[in-house]
Structures are given as C-alpha cells and as structure tokens.
Amino acid sequence: MGQPQQGRGIAYRMGVAGRVLLAALGGYGLAALLTALLSVTLPLPRSEAVAAATLPSFAVMVAAAIFVFASRSLARAALGLGALCLLLGGGLWLVQGQA
C-alpha cells in the first residue's frame, strides 16, 4: 500500500482480503445461482427465460460486492450471502430434481 499505515495490522489486511474474496466468489456464485434458477422457472419460452435471467446477473454481482463492503463485519456479510446462496441453491435443486 501507498504509505506506512499505522494501526492497520495483519488482521485488517486479512479482513480486506476476506472481503475481496467474498465479494468475488460470493457475488459470482449468487449471480450464477439466480441466473440458473430464473432460467428454469420464469414463465417464458426457454430461450427468453435464459436471456431475461442472464441480463441482470452483472447487477447482482455489483450489488453483492457493495453489500460485502458495506457490511459491519465480514462474518455478517458471509452469513447474508451464504444464506441467500443456500436458498437459491436449494430452490434450484428442487426444480432440477422435479425435471
């Protein structure tokens, strides 16, 4: 980093690295699961459902990244994103299981 940073020890840096990782993997995972779920559940022709589900996926990633960096703690952000992913993943599993 650009300057000697007082009071920013290893814990702070690990926290930043953790958020970067969570924002990247969590954000992408959330967008991927949501896109997959919407692609098979939207009441549209198959190709339209895929197009409509893919289009907003980048906004989902951005929103997730903003959420991760705005959260009061890394654990809170991880819990929030994890719960959402679990919910979407579960939904996808149910829908795919039926098909």
Next chain:
Amino acid sequence: MRQGFRQSMAWLHTWSGLVVGWVLFAVFVTGTATYYRTEITQWMRPELQAGATFDAGRAADLGADFLKARAPDAVGWFIGLPQPDKPLIEVHWWKDLAGPFHHALLDPATGAPTAARATQGGDFLYRFHFELNMPPLWGRWIVGICALILLVSLVSGIITHRRIFADVFTFRRTKSAQRGWLDAHNVTGVLALPFHLMIAYTGLVTFALMYVPWGVTAAYKGDEIRFFVEAQLMPEVRAPAGKPGGLVSLSPLVAQAQGRVSETLEHVAVYNPGDAAATIVTIFEEPHGLAHLHPQIAFDGASGAELGATGIAKAATHISASFVGLHEAHFAGPWLKALFFLCGLMGAATIGTGLVLWTVARLPKPAERPGFGYRLVRALNLGTVAGLPVGLAVYFLANRLLPVGLEGRAETEIRLFFGAWACVALAGLLRPHRAAWREAFGLASLLFLAVPLVSAATTGQHPFDGAARFLGFDAAMLAIGLLLAAASYRAGAPRPRRAGAAEPRPAPRPAAHRAQAAVPQARSAEGAEIRRRA
C-alpha cells in the same frame, strides 16, 4: 472495516478504481478509437479507394474460389463481402473450431490477394479493446473482470457523492493540487456518468454467455447452439454427413437471399464445405434500430435449397441484443457517434485523473521517501496514461514508414506499438517524475503532429490536394497532438497555489484536519477522501 456507509464506499471507490485503472484506461482509449475503426482502417490502407459498390454474388464466388483452392478441407469458411467503406473481400477459414483461424484479404476485382499494404488497421485497436492482444479467452475474462470492478467503482463513487449535481459545477482548479484533480475527476466522471454506466454494463452483456453461462447450463444442459437457434439468433445447423459432396455456386443463393431481406448482405458462411451436408449461411447487416440482430438465411450446400432462416427475436432476446447494439453504436449517426466518442474520451479522462488523484492525495512530505507502492502506482500511471498515446502515434507512423512489401509488416506495426509504449514506461523510471510526464506528453504530441506530415510525404496525398480524402483523420491527429502539447505544458507548469499560500507545494493535510474538526461526519466525497487519508 470503516465507520459508516459512505466512508466504506469511498474506500471501495478508491481501491477498486485503482487496481483496474491501468487496464481500463487502455480499454477506454482503444474502445473510443474503435468508434472510428472503419475510418482508421481506410487511412491505414491508402492504396484502396473507398466509395465504389460491388456485385455481392460475384464477390462471394471469388471468395469461395480462393478458399476451394486454399482450404478445401476446412470445417468453416467465412467470406466478408466488399462494401463501399471497405473495398476488400475478407476471408477466414478454420480446420478446427478451437482455431487457429486463418485470414486473407482479396481484391474484389480479381479475387487475388490484395496489393494494399498489410496492416490490421483499426481492427487491431478494436480487438485490443476487449482481448488486450492476448489469447482471446484470457483477454476477454480479464477485460470482463475489470469492467465489473469498474461498475462497482462507479456505483460506490455515486454513493460517495451525495452532492453529485453540485459537483458538476465545482472545479477549483487553482485552489490546491488535490482539489483540482478531484474536481476534474468529478466533472469528467459525473458529466458522462450515464455513458460510463451504460458502456460498462453493455460491454459485459456483449460476452454475457461466456461470463455467465449458467442459464444455458440449467435450461439447455449447456447446449449453447440450441439456445441460439431457439432465440432466433441463428438458423438450424446440421452435423456433417461424413461423405464428400459438391458445393453449388454462391451467387444465385446470394441473389435469392438479397431478394428476401432488404438489409445489406455482409457475410456468407459455409460450414463443412467439402461435406455432402455442407450448409451455406447468408448473414445481413442489422436492420435499422438499436438491436444487434443480424438476419440470416441458410441453404443446403449441395442442392442450394433453403434450409431455414432466423425469425423475429422475442422481447428479452431483443433487449439483450439492444444492449450490445448500444455498446457498438452502429445505429448512431455522425453527431451521435461524435458524442459517444467524446464520452469515451471523458471516460479515459476520468480514469486518468482518478489515477493521478490517488498519488496526489498521498503525496509524501518533502523529507519523506515515497514507499514502494507509491512509486509503483506513479510509474504505472505515467507508463499507461502517457505511454499509450506514444504507442498509438508510433502505430500510425509505422503504417506510413515501414516498406509496403515488408515481410510480416502487419505484425511489425503492432510490435512497434508495444515497443514504443514500453520504452516510454521504462524511460519514465529514469527521469524525475514531473519531467517524465512533461517529456512523455511532449513526445506524444510531436509524434501525433508528425502523422499528417509523414502521411503527406509518403503517400503524396495531403489535405490540400482537392481530394481531401483523409481530412477528418488528419484533423483528429492535429487535435490530439495539440491536446497533448497542452498536457505537456501543464505538467511542466508550477503547481497551482492556494490563494495566499507561499509554499510551492501546499500539503492538503492542514485543511483536511480543519474540515474534519468542523464536520465530524464527512459531508461530501472530498471530506471522505480526506478522512480516508487522515
């Protein structure tokens, strides 16, 4: 990590912008140039005269004749038909879908390889814009990740600026160096903000199925071709029969297809050309409007019977295609295209000023030795912001100065582009920082100003010969050269002083502490910026 929502967003804006700034600066500059890709290519092939019209059927046959002789065993041929603004037949062929993709340019009169100088022209800038001259998959992923981080940076920047409208009218160039850079960053960023958001998002949508294939995975078991066919983006495709077969002449099919679609016919593709189940696909220019949707008609290669055509895309597909259309701006007339070009330049300026602002806000005290990170950022800033223009000017000059018949000419142009860019970045390390900026901008300015002169001297065509063929290009070179001269002059001028301050480098710190003491909660971006520093 930080107290308060706005402060954490200011932190996110600063750091997300910094890490992708250098790549994005190059992406914005080359992408902005791509709006005039056709004009750049025309300038770089001065042997060709634009404006003539061509018989599409005959051109398709000439292309097929060349490919039959050159690549009868290819699995795909792609023939780009000559157009008034691009008087060449461009053929591609491949023996494997994974590449390599071969390529040749043919004279539309004879079908023989063109005599025009070998160059990638504006296509190099276009491809660099999203592939960075790397293997396509690598380049596209890197640019995609940078574009997504740009979106994060834009959104966090917007959140940081509560006073977004007032900031447009705030430019305190003379107050202090940091204020001046901050205001310049805000003005260029906010004024063209809708463009920045649009261009980042639509750029991602252009390769959406590569970045996010999971919809196709879930709904189509990963069969992307099936999705394209059902979405009316391409006609039904056939697997090869495995038996050799003949290929009908293309010109009657071209005439038949042209009778059905009123748009300009741009490409004829032949899949499995040597096979009994060869398929010929005619691909048209997108109809007038936003959407990037090319009508296509497919024919049987052996009999010439029609196999199918694309229909009308439904709403969601149409909206996605419109996103791509917005990014490419093919729909834009000359004035709108000029506006997009200006917005693109403002995007590059926002990134450039943001990068410089990062260093100005962390200016070490006179006695302090700057840390490694600080020096790295400073060197990358100079190497990118001042080095790229030098590279571009050298690319154009090389096009005029390299011998026309030189072996590997097109590749040499590109090597010189990267070589000049790298030289500026490395030479910058050897000079005092301010002098490096002044000299690099000065060099870029001289090189750009030299382009019209060198062009006139080597081709014998100049703006005053009555033809005025490259008047626009020459004027653009002069304008860019003068702009860079002004930048060089500014970089060499003494730092703007605060009113009444005697010291040549007013440190922003005292003001920062005062602001902080007076307003516990940062009121604006600049407050947050200063707090982050404190």
